Amino acid sequence: MKKRVCIWILLGLMTFSVGCGKEEVVEEPEIVEVVEEVPEVVEEVEEVEEVVDLTGKAPNPLTGLYIDEDVINRRPVGIVxxxxxxxxxxxxxEDADVIYETLVEGGITRLYAVYQDVTGDKIGPVRSARHYYLDFAFDFDAIFVHIGGSPQAYDAIRKLRAPNLDAMSSSVAYKDPSRKSPHSTYATKDRIMEIWEQKGYRTEKDPAFVNKFDFSEEIKLIDPEKVEKVILDFSSYHYAWFDYDADAMNYKRFQYLNYKKTGTGEHIDEGTGQQLVFDNIIIQLASVWNIKGDSAGRMDMNLLTEGDGYYLTRGEMVPITWSKKSHNEPTRYFDVNGDPLIMYPGKTWISVFPTNRTDKLLFE
Incomplete structure (x- = not known):
């Protein structure tokens, strides 16, 4: 803001009376402009911190993220x-909180998707059980959903009394005529809940059950290595990898399901058209072998033991160890100091990868 002040300066008023009768000469006063600077007043804007209303919410034990508290103590559902x-x-x-991947016969993999609060009217394709997938269910005290299974799987279900919903003997899933069998069976939330109730299985978690994961927004990895890509070459048929997205701070999932490795490899959920992304990646190294005398070449693996692995989050990777003492106890993960692994809240992908193919496990 400027003020203008006009100051009249009288430079001189001279009067001449020189006897020849000349007129008086009067000089005009000069106008000088003076500019006075006045500092501008800046109004301070107070930052308002956004308050998130967590009324009726509680941390999801599978992700550490807040969800409706009325589903926190419910048993999770896992689907092959x-x-x-x-x-x-x-x-x-895409709605799963945790997804496992490991080998079955023929060099292919099968997934086990775990939901704390299962939703949706089409989930699948649902596929047959393998006995070691039951340990993934026991990791979360989860209901095991499948269609059929190997002889070893049915034997384990009986011996371990695993709570399972089998689409071979119930209506927990339906057939989609537009898809070719045996990849045409899909579960729904309503069907799962209906058959669950009919079976009379416990709906609440065992109070003595210890959660598999520990989460915190403030974690410090021990001597992490910068890793932007991890490649898991399971077999000549199945090649998977994750790329780190630094802007989103998560990992995008890719896979080739053919020998020629054609296409973009983006792992897409048909329901949303979105690529699968994960906040945490756990690579659990385990002994894997073909069952001797099995005509189908089915696999077995040792999950009731201790082993090594890797944890990746936010573009960094650290070595870890793992331990599972019994079928009914969850697999636990530990850092290099032997302390329980603390993970960032979010979705987790667990790849159980063969120890005899670690040369095909690559970090970039």
């Missing part, structure tokens, strides 16, 4: 998902 090229694209798996 087909992951062969004829089954792609899958649907409803």
């Amino acid at each position: 998902i087909s992951n062969i090229h004829n089954a792609i694209p899958q649907i409803g798996i």
Whole structure:
């Protein structure tokens, strides 16, 4: 803001009376402009911190993220998902809190998608059980959803009294006529809840059950290595990888399900058209072998033991160890100091990868 002040300066008024009768000469006064600077007043704007209303919310034990508190103590649901090229694209798996992947016969993998609060009217394709997938269910005290299974799987279900919903003997899933069998079976939330009730299985978590994961927004990895890509070459048929997205701070999932490795590899959920992304990646190294004398070449693996692995989050990777003492206890993960692994809240992908193929496990 400027003020203008006019100051009249009288430079001189001279009067001449020189006897020749000349007129008086009067000089005009000069106007000088003076500018006075006045500092501008800046109004301070007070920042208002956004308040999130968590009324009726509680941390999801599978992700650490807040969800409706009325589902926190419910038993999770885990569904065996087909992951062969004829089954792609899958649907409803983007909503899973945790997804396991490991080998079955023929060099292909199968998924086990775990939901604290299962939703949706189409999830699948649902596929047959393998006995070691039951340990993934026991990791969360989860209901096990499948369609059929190997002889070893049915034997384990009986011996371990695993709470399972089998689409071979119930209406927990339906057939989609537009998809080719055996990759045409899909579960729904309503069907799962209906058959669950009919079976009379416990709906609440065992109070003595210890959660598999520990979460915190403030974690400090011990001597992490910068890793932007991890490649899991399961077999000549199945090649998977994750790329780190620094802007979103999560990992995008890719896979090739053919020998020629054609296409973009983006792992898409048909229901949303979105690529699968995860906040945490756990690679659990385990001994895997073919069952001797099994005509189908089925696999077995040792999950009731201790082993090594890796944890990736926010573009960094650290070595870890893991331990599972019994079927009914969850697999626990530990850092290099032997302390329980603390993870960032979010969705987790767990790849159980063969120890005899660690040369095919690459970090970039």
